[in-house]
Amino acid sequence: MQAVHAIRFGDPTALELVTDLPDPTPGPGEVAIDVSHSAVGLIDLFFRQGRYQDRPGMPQPPFVPGLEVAGTVRALGDGVTGLSVGEQVVAMSSGSGTGGYASVYIAKAPLTVSIEGRGIDPALAVSVIPNAAMAHVALTQVAHLVAGGSVLVHGALGGLSAGFPGVAKQLGASRVVGTVLPGKLAAGRATKLPYDRIVDSTDLHRALGDEKFDVVIDPVGGTLRTSSFDVMAPGSRLIAAGNASDDWGHQVDTNQLWFRSITVSGYNAGAFLPTHPEFVPAALAAAIEATAAGLAETDVDVLPFSQAVTAHRRMESRDVKGRIVLTPEA
Ligand SMILES: NC(=O)c1ccc[n+]([C@@H]2O[C@H](COP(=O)([O-])OP(=O)(O)OC[C@H]3O[C@@H](n4cnc5c(N)ncnc54)[C@H](OP(=O)(O)O)[C@@H]3O)[C@@H](O)[C@H]2O)c1
Structure with missing residues (x-):
C-alpha cells in the first residue's frame, strides 16, 4: 500500500509519501478499508509538529497521520458482521488517531459505518460524517x-x-x-x-x-x-x-x-467515545441522515497524497474554507 509518513517531528516537509508498504490485514473486530479519501484535521498537524510527543501513547515518528477515512470494505476480521466486502463506508479514529493517510486503513468495526446507496459523495462523507457524529454526542450527552x-x-x-x-x-x-x-x-x-x-x-x-x-x-x-x-x-x-x-x-x-x-x-471524542461506546451507533446514524439531507454541505478541497505537504501548509496558514481531504495516488 501507499501511505504518507511523518518521518520526524517538525514542519510540513516532514511528510513523505511511501509507496511500497505491505498491505495490513484486519484482526478480530476490525475492518480493512480500501481508502478513497482521508480527511486532514488540525490534530494531524499537532501530532506532526510534536506538540504532544511527551504524552503517553502519542504517535512517534515514523507514523501515518490521519484519523478519518472513506472508502470500500476490503476485508473483514473475525467476528465482524453487518458489513460486506466492496461496501462504501466511512470510519472514525480507532483510538490511536493515526493511520488515515494510507491506501489501506484498519478500522474498528463499531466505528465503521456504511454509506452504501445513500448518494453521499465520499469526499464530503469523510469531511463531515465523523465530525457530525462527534457533534451529536456532544450536543446530546454533554451540552x-x-x-x-x-x-x-x-x-x-x-x-x-x-x-x-x-x-x-x-x-x-x-x-x-x-x-x-x-x-x-x-x-x-x-x-x-x-x-x-x-x-x-x-x-x-x-x-x-x-x-x-x-x-x-x-x-x-x-x-x-x-x-x-x-x-x-x-x-x-x-x-x-x-x-x-x-x-x-x-x-x-x-x-x-x-x-x-x-x-x-x-468534550474530547478521543477520551469520551471509547468509554461511552453505547452512544456511537445513534450518533453515526444521525450524522449520515444529516449529511444525506444536505445539512452538512461544507466546502471540500481534494488533493493527492503527494500534496500532503501543501495540505498541511494550507492548514497552518489557515488557507482553508472548509476541509482538505487527501486521495491515494493513481
Ligand atoms: N472535541 C473533539 O472531540 C475534537 C474533535 C476534532 C477536533 N478537535 C479540536 O478542535 C479544534 C479544531 O479542529 P479542526 O480540525 O476543526 O480545525 P480547523 O478545521 O482548522 O478549524 C478551526 C477553526 O477555528 C478557527 N480559528 C482558529 N483560530 C481562531 C481564533 N483565534 N479565533 C477565532 N477562530 C479561530 C479557524 O478559523 P480560520 O478559518 O479563520 O482559520 C477555523 O474555522 C482543534 O483544537 C482540534 O484538536 C476536537
Whole structure:
C-alpha cells in the first residue's frame, strides 16, 4: 500500500509519501478499508509538529497521520458482521488517531459505518460524517441540547464545527448561529451549512446585541471562550471542544460561572467515545441522515497524497474554507 509518513517531528516537509508498504490485514473486530479519501484535521498537524510527543501513547515518528477515512470494505476480521466486502463506508479514529493517510486503513468495526446507496459523495462523507457524529454526542450527552434551544458555534466553518449546525437542527434547535474571524465573513455568508446567521467573533456583543444562547460550542478557545460568557443565558452550557487559537494559557474564572449561572464542560471524542461506546451507533446514524439531507454541505478541497505537504501548509496558514481531504495516488 501507499501511505504518507511523518518521518520526524517538525514542519510540513516532514511528510513523505511511501509507496511500497505491505498491505495490513484486519484482526478480530476490525475492518480493512480500501481508502478513497482521508480527511486532514488540525490534530494531524499537532501530532506532526510534536506538540504532544511527551504524552503517553502519542504517535512517534515514523507514523501515518490521519484519523478519518472513506472508502470500500476490503476485508473483514473475525467476528465482524453487518458489513460486506466492496461496501462504501466511512470510519472514525480507532483510538490511536493515526493511520488515515494510507491506501489501506484498519478500522474498528463499531466505528465503521456504511454509506452504501445513500448518494453521499465520499469526499464530503469523510469531511463531515465523523465530525457530525462527534457533534451529536456532544450536543446530546454533554451540552444536553433540548428541542427549542439555541446554539452558537465558534470557528463555524472549521472541520469539527461544520458537523454541528445540521445535527443541532435535526435535534430541534430553534436557531444556530456561527462565528468566524472577520477574514472569513464572506466565506461564512456563502456557506451552504445550515447556520441561521454567521457573525464576527471578535465582538460578540456588537454582533449579537442582547441575544443569548443555551449552548455554545467552542473548539477555538482563548479569549473567545470567556467573551462567550456575555452571550450565554443563565443555565446555558459552553462546551470546550478544542483549542484552534493555540492559546494554552487562557484561564476561566470560576466565579464568573457562579455569577452568571452558566456551565463550562469539556468534550474530547478521543477520551469520551471509547468509554461511552453505547452512544456511537445513534450518533453515526444521525450524522449520515444529516449529511444525506444536505445539512452538512461544507466546502471540500481534494488533493493527492503527494500534496500532503501543501495540505498541511494550507492548514497552518489557515488557507482553508472548509476541509482538505487527501486521495491515494493513481
Ligand atoms: N472535541 C473533539 O472531540 C475534537 C474533535 C476534532 C477536533 N478537535 C479540536 O478542535 C479544534 C479544531 O479542529 P479542526 O480540525 O476543526 O480545525 P480547523 O478545521 O482548522 O478549524 C478551526 C477553526 O477555528 C478557527 N480559528 C482558529 N483560530 C481562531 C481564533 N483565534 N479565533 C477565532 N477562530 C479561530 C479557524 O478559523 P480560520 O478559518 O479563520 O482559520 C477555523 O474555522 C482543534 O483544537 C482540534 O484538536 C476536537
